[in-house]
Amino acid sequence: MQPVLLNDFKRQWSEIGEDVLRAVERVGASGWYVLGEEVRRFETVLAGHWGLAEAVGVASGLDALEIALRALDIQRGDRVLTTPLSAFATTMAIVRLGGVPVFCDTDSNGLLDLDAAESVLAADRSIRFLLPVHLFGQSLDLDRLATLQERFNVGVVEDCAQSVGAEWAGRPTGTVGRLAATSFYPTKNLGAMGDGGAVLTNDAGLAARVRRLRDYGQSAKYRHDEIGWNSRLDELQAAILGEAVLPRLRDWTRRRQEVAATYTAGIHHPGVRLLRPPASATSCEHLFPVAVAKREHFEAHLKACGIATGRHYPILIPDQKAMVGTEFEVKGELSRARELAGHEVSLPIHPQLTEEEIDRVIAAVNEWTVAD
Secondary structure (H helix, E strand, O other): OOOEOOOOHHHHHHHHHHHHHHHHHHHHHHOOOEOOHHHHHHHHHHHHHHOOOEEEEEOOHHHHHHHHHHHOOOOOOOEEEEOOOOOOHHHHHHHHOOOEEEEOOEOOOOOEOHHHHHHHHHHOOOOOEEEOEOHHHOOOOHHHHHHHHHHHOOEEEEEOOOOOOOEEOOEEOOOOOOEEEEEOOOOOOOOOOOOOEEEEEOOHHHHHHHHHHHEOOEEEOOEEOOOOOEOOOEHHHHHHHHHHHHHHHHHHHHHHHHHHHHHHHHOOOOOEEEOOOOOOEEOOOOOEEEEEOOHHHHHHHHHHOOEOOEOOOOOOHHHOHHHOOOOOEEOOOOHHHHHHHHHEEEEOOOOOOOHHHHHHHHHHHHHOOOOO
């Protein structure tokens, strides 16, 4: 019996391979490989798809976060309120710029607790930036986020690495903060065949600065106005994304949502808590997280059934070895974040899952016998 994978890139290739090869041929024949027409075209289409005025391609999701913060003039020692439960890149972007991460707890689904965030910001007006993450493909409450941005005058950069296509009350993630950052890492819903990322905004001035920062800080050839990065989305990845992936994204997202709906309707196990978004949120279903009391036993059971699982994320960011000797702050107890870090398991969810595989996952979860 074939294993049920978290992501099936071989099946994906069978669907997009011809389009990818056509894109590669076009780039090769053009003789232009960096910051050319493919990048410009993809940026325009991506911005339109997202409902924003500007998109700027960069080399990775990490670079997108880092450059976005720099574009908002973060300075060494500036404090940035963020989540302790995320990919490490979220905090790495802050630390690499000399900023100080300030962590507060998550809600029961693992997203930044906006009540806690409001309390922290109200108690300490010196915090200049807020870096929330739309985790698992679920949207934070964008109305609350907009209120926090306005009330406390903080520079908001939305981490949308997992949330392309997610919405709150019909509003896409990434449209509240002054800037948003996303990733095109292959496992993402909008994934390239390698690394890549983008910064998105409605502010033409900020977009122009991001374009300068990604290209050595140049405003023109050999005219360096500030210290920047070598962080350019290359022509090949832009062409592949634009030709083969972005045109399929809406259909792939609908398929993910169908899989998630089937899981939600079919999984009925008292020891398995589904981390589902509230009614006002529309998830793009990047991941399908559940929480279980005996994680290792649950994972071993699914593995024996031929079903792959993941953990997102088993170690809180402030507990990582890399943070030893790094300045950061923790506001309050991180009890919900720690609970999820110790118990979250991600089930397979991707557009190429078959109905038989979906049924196998549901059956395996429901048949799990919780160990004593």
